[in-house]
Amino acid sequence: MGDGPSFEEVSSIAQNILGRVKHRPKIGIVCGSGLGGLADDVQDAEILPYSEIPTFPVSTVPGHMGKLVFGILEGKTVVLMRGRLHCYEGYPMWKTTIPIRVMKALGVTTIFLTNAAGGINPDFNVGDMMIIRDHIDLPGLTGECVLRGANDERFGPRFLATVDTYDPELRATCKKVFQDLGLSQLMREGTYVMIGGPTFETVAESRLLKAFGGDSVGMSTVAEAIVARHMGMRVFGLSLITDMCCLSYDTANHTTHEEVLAIGQKRAEDLKAIVMRLLKDTTVE
Numbered sequence: 001m002g003d004g005p006s007f008e009e010v011s012s013i014a015q016n017i018l019g020r021v022k023h024r025p026k027i028g029i030v031c032g033s034g035l036g037g038l039a040d041d042v043q044d045a046e047i048l049p050y051s052e053i054p055t056f057p058v059s060t061v062p063g064h065m066g067k068l069v070f071g072i073l074e075g076k077t078v079v080l081m082r083g084r085l086h087c088y089e090g091y092p093m094w095k096t097t098i099p100i101r102v103m104k105a106l107g108v109t110t111i112f113l114t115n116a117a118g119g120i121n122p123d124f125n126v127g128d129m130m131i132i133r134d135h136i137d138l139p140g141l142t143g144e145c146v147l148r149g150a151n152d153e154r155f156g157p158r159f160l161a162t163v164d165t166y167d168p169e170l171r172a173t174c175k176k177v178f179q180d181l182g183l184s185q186l187m188r189e190g191t192y193v194m195i196g197g198p199t200f201e202t203v204a205e206s207r208l209l210k211a212f213g214g215d216s217v218g219m220s221t222v223a224e225a226i227v228a229r230h231m232g233m234r235v236f237g238l239s240l241i242t243d244m245c246c247l248s249y250d251t252a253n254h255t256t257h258e259e260v261l262a263i264g265q266k267r268a269e270d271l272k273a274i275v276m277r278l279l280k281d282t283t284v285e
């Protein structure tokens with residue numbers, strides 16, 4: 001196979017994990033920057049650091065601990081990625097999504113992707129949460145799609161339709177969750193744009209992404225969502241808006257990763273409440 005990973009490599013990682021944990025999750029959750037606190041509520045937790053899983057890539061970004069956490073949340077058997085991988089860390093795009101392929105091989109059928117993101121839509125506020133309705137795969141549009149390279153049909157089809165990437169039923173359930181928890185004022189829905197990072201956007205780039213129809217921007221998630229859909233998983237995505245992108249030179253402020261992590265901490269309880277209730281209300285086969 002061209003860009004990888006091979007089906008055999010993914011199966012071998014999954015076999016290694018299955019030999020070491022008793023839980024058999026159907027739902028996977030990827031914790032975005034600063035959002036790993038979700039893992040603290042996992043009951044009967046079994047924890048595998050990425051560094052202890054043969055050939056598994058490791059996280060290098062502050063706010064991403066680099067552990068798989070297996071256990072029970074809201075009565076559902078789950079696996080959490082407490083820390084994801086980004087291409088700006090030096091990984092080729094396909095390598096950042098090995099954990100998603102491994103989750104599928106472990107038996108996961110539904111995946112929740114969370115991220116920290118900048119707000120492009122001027123109606124958004126820092127601290128809002130955006131249900132991802134659609135995405136713009138900027139790396140993909142410029143030739144760096146995560147599915148680039150030889151295709152192994154055991155994973156999925158060569159050509160993938162992506163119009164329905166984010167599951168409508170899960171989005172509807174999540175909207176009700178916001179209502180039920182009295183958090184509707186924080187709820188947004190829109191289009192997430194993936195950039196490669198690690199630079200935050202210039203003013204001109206933010207204006208471009210806005211003109212493209214983007215509502216939030218980040219450095220992850222899209223490749224994971226595409227790979228998950230390639231393997232037939234159900235995908236849900238949620239962005240925590242941690243900063244607002246600058247659309248004017250007059251108001252240009254300097255976004256920092258520390259600011260992103262701080263807002264993640266500030267909103268940790270609300271985010272946790274939403275994801276846990278969504279879990280509770282989600283039926284898995």
Ligand SMILES: O=P(O)(O)O[C@@H]1C[C@H](O)[C@@H](CO)O1
Binds near residue numbers: 115221257
């Ligand atoms: O892993 P996510 O997408 O939540 O992380 C975002 C994008 C960068 O990794 C980082 C920037 O602060 O947060």
